[in-house]
Amino acid sequence: MTVLQIVALALVAVGAPAVVAARDPLRQAFVASFYGLLLGVLFFAFAAPDVALSSIVIGSVALPTIILLALAKIGDKDS
Amino acid sequence: MSAGEGPARRRDSEISFATRRRLFLVSGAVLAALMTWALAGMPAFGDYHGIYGLLLNRVAVPQEHATNVITAVNFDYRGFDTLGEEFILFAAVLGLALILRERRDEEEGPPDDDAVGRQVSGASVAVRLITVTLVGPTVLLAGYIIAHGAITPGGGFQGGVIAATALLFVYLGGEYLALRRIRPLPLVEITKATGAAGFVLIGIAGLIWGVAFLDNWLPKGTPGDVFSAGTMQLLSVAVGFEITGGFVLILSEFLDQTIVLRRRRGARSG
Numbered sequence: 001m002t003v004l005q006i007v008a009l010a011l012v013a014v015g016a017p018a019v020v021a022a023r024d025p026l027r028q029a030f031v032a033s034f035y036g037l038l039l040g041v042l043f044f045a046f047a048a049p050d051v052a053l054s055s056i057v058i059g060s061v062a063l064p065t066i067i068l069l070a071l072a073k074i075g076d077k078d079s
Numbered sequence: 080m081s082a083g084e085g086p087a088r089r090r091d092s093e094i095s096f097a098t099r100r101r102l103f104l105v106s107g108a109v110l111a112a113l114m115t116w117a118l119a120g121m122p123a124f125g126d127y128h129g130i131y132g133l134l135l136n137r138v139a140v141p142q143e144h145a146t147n148v149i150t151a152v153n154f155d156y157r158g159f160d161t162l163g164e165e166f167i168l169f170a171a172v173l174g175l176a177l178i179l180r181e182r183r184d185e186e187e188g189p190p191d192d193d194a195v196g197r198q199v200s201g202a203s204v205a206v207r208l209i210t211v212t213l214v215g216p217t218v219l220l221a222g223y224i225i226a227h228g229a230i231t232p233g234g235g236f237q238g239g240v241i242a243a244t245a246l247l248f249v250y251l252g253g254e255y256l257a258l259r260r261i262r263p264l265p266l267v268e269i270t271k272a273t274g275a276a277g278f279v280l281i282g283i284a285g286l287i288w289g290v291a292f293l294d295n296w297l298p299k300g301t302p303g304d305v306f307s308a309g310t311m312q313l314l315s316v317a318v319g320f321e322i323t324g325g326f327v328l329i330l331s332e333f334l335d336q337t338i339v340l341r342r343r344r345g346a347r348s349g
Contacts, residue, residue: 001124049232050149053224057240062326065247069333 008045029067036060144299145229145308154314172325179332210252217245228315229308235315239322271324277317
């Protein structure tokens with residue numbers, strides 16, 4: 001295992017609980033976005049650049065965006 | 080932990096906090112023991128015995144002239160599976176459009192972003208500059224990733240989502256109305272449908288050429304060239320169209336829900 005792989009694994013191990021620990025959905029969307037990026041680094045370090053690209057575009061862009069828009073809609077109804 | 084939510088809910092629930100914690104500690108310990116047991120029996124790191132994978136790594140370049148073996152698997156060796164996956168997304172977007180349609184008790188209001196007396200300030204000059212600058216390169220990158228699917232990492236799927244993020248930049252930097260102007264929905268729907276149908280048609284075209292469905296019937300060219308790997312590049316473009324269209328539709332539906340759709344005055348809720 002290379003140093004990069006160990007660092008990537010450690011970051012993902014820290015990042016996943018961080019997503020759960022962020023209880024506010026708005027903050028959680030941002031932490032999850034960052035976590036998607038970490039997963040991308042992990043897949044890249046393990047020689048899977050195709051999956052890394054997918055993880056970055058879905059995990060750190062598409063999913064948080066949809067969560068944010070859904071949150072905006074819910075907040076809209078409350079007011 | 081968010082304040083305000085915990086205590087109120089704890090009073091309602093039957094299980095007390097202490098019981099829940101005990102339950103977690105017991106099940107957590109059992110899970111940890113099982114995981115340790117399973118991990119101890121795993122092969123060493125990097126000890127790979129997937130015969131299929133090793134075989135494909137060896138034959139993909141000489142056989143299919145695709146330097147990206149992943150794409151060779153997705154669009155050639157397992158092209159039929161990808162067809163199924165593509166239609167999963169197609170069905171998902173259709174379902175989303177159906178659920179998020181304009182209901183009888185809703186109407187389109189003026190976009191929130193343009194409302195009179197809107198409190199939130201618009202995008203700053205810096206944000207505008209960065210996003211407007213990024214739109215072009217993002218579309219270019221998406222085109223590159225789609226066009227080089229069989230050569231370098233990426234392909235229609237990844238490139239398609241990247242292309243759809245260009246739309247997000249327009250929304251972030253500009254205004255909702257500018258966004259509406261650059262995404263004529265009928266065109267987006269046609270793009271998506273063309274992509275989905277294109278995949279099937281490229282497969283069927285193989286039957287006319289006398290090979291199996293989704294078999295690679297085009298000349299395969301020199302490995303590493305943009306015009307190599309036969310039908311894979313075409314399939315990558317088809318998937319790129321479908322994914323771009325799909326994600327633009329998803330984002331548009333959500334944005335419309337958030338920004339323009341209002342519950343009609345006097346309509347009963349629920």
